[in-house]
Amino acid sequence: MRMRATLGVLTGALALSVVAVPAAQADEIEGDTTISNISVNGGKSVVVGASATKTITISFTVKDNSGVEDAMALPFRGTDLDHADSAALPNTDDYYSTCTAVNSTTANCKATYDFTPGENAINSVAGGWKLWILASGKDGDFVQKDNAKSFNVQRLSKLTVNASPEPVKKGATLTVTGKLTRANWDAAKYSGYSGQSVKLQYRKSGTSTYTTLKTIKTNTYGDLKTTVTASADGYYRYSFAGTTTTPAVSAAGDYVDVQ
Incomplete structure (x- = not known):
């Protein structure tokens, strides 16, 4: 089953609701799906100026012996995704990462994300962020990582x-x-x-x-x-x-x- 995400804005911070996937409370693995080679903004901190939107790329590799079905990555600030103080959604129509097949079992996935001052970038959320990732194989296997990567979002x-x-x-x-x-x-x-x-x-x-x-x-x-x-x-x-x-x-x- 494919993943679905919706976005709401509450008092200047992003609120995310991810449905049709396991609850975002702990890492889960079912089957042989794996995620590797995670890169957030080329390994650099996300530095955002006073008013201009900063766009970054998040990429990773997914592998499953049946082939890769789809994947989604969500950067957020907070203890976990369900209680995020702020977040960023992929700049894709369906919020999925774009996955390109390397071979029958492996795909490289990526998407861009916007950090906009006064919207999902407010002073109180500067500092450490986390990256939530969910990827699935064509046989229904999946892997969910609640903190697949940590990174900083900083004030220029x-x-x-x-x-x-x-x-x-x-x-x-x-x-x-x-x-x-x-x-x-x-x-x-x-x-x-x-x-x-x-x-x-x-x-x-x-x-x-x-x-x-x-x-x-x-x-x-x-x-x-x-x-x-x-x-x-x-x-x-x-x-x-x-x-x-x-x-x-x-x-x-x-x-x-x-x-």
């Missing part, structure tokens, strides 16, 4: 830097300012990321490696400010290591001429 980050005065005398004080922001999906804009540890780094002119000078924290508005002693021509930048909800980012180096 931006980081700036400015070192002044420029030029500066050797031994004088440089003031280095900057700002760390990230996508605010609820407001369709970028907002300051407060209380985050950010490294101030320096690269001497003629070299290729940045060295960390100190680590400071962003203020309530995501602002950064600190001072250093100018020693030689070079580049200053801020670098943020990232969190589960927000990707790592480094500012473009700001060149300072030391005289």
Whole structure:
């Protein structure tokens, strides 16, 4: 029996109802159907900006000795699919993945999915997501995986830097300012990321490696400010290591001429 899914929107989050399949409460296997080679967004976190929809591809391989009947993959945020806080449906007419036969027993399946700020991407669901998959063979065998793959959905980050005065005398004080922001999906804009540890780094002119000078924290508005002693021509930048909800980012180096 083929799978059916319907989509509803409740208070800004996606609610999924999957029927005509085993209840999404635990992994189930009946027969010899297997799923392998699962890839979500090419193995990278799903990073979504403040307003533009992010489209990703999810692919996997299904094998059954009778041949592959169909398959469906549903990414979601929550403890399990039945209690999802948000989710994404495949961009196909019937919500199935598109499966292409490799041979009589194996098929490669894939589909694209949209993450849209203010819809299924809201601030509260940034972080760890799971992938539910159900695949069936032509003989009625099937496999259901409630968490076939874990991945992160993140709020795009931006980081700036400015070192002044420029030029500066050797031994004088440089003031280095900057700002760390990230996508605010609820407001369709970028907002300051407060209380985050950010490294101030320096690269001497003629070299290729940045060295960390100190680590400071962003203020309530995501602002950064600190001072250093100018020693030689070079580049200053801020670098943020990232969190589960927000990707790592480094500012473009700001060149300072030391005289």
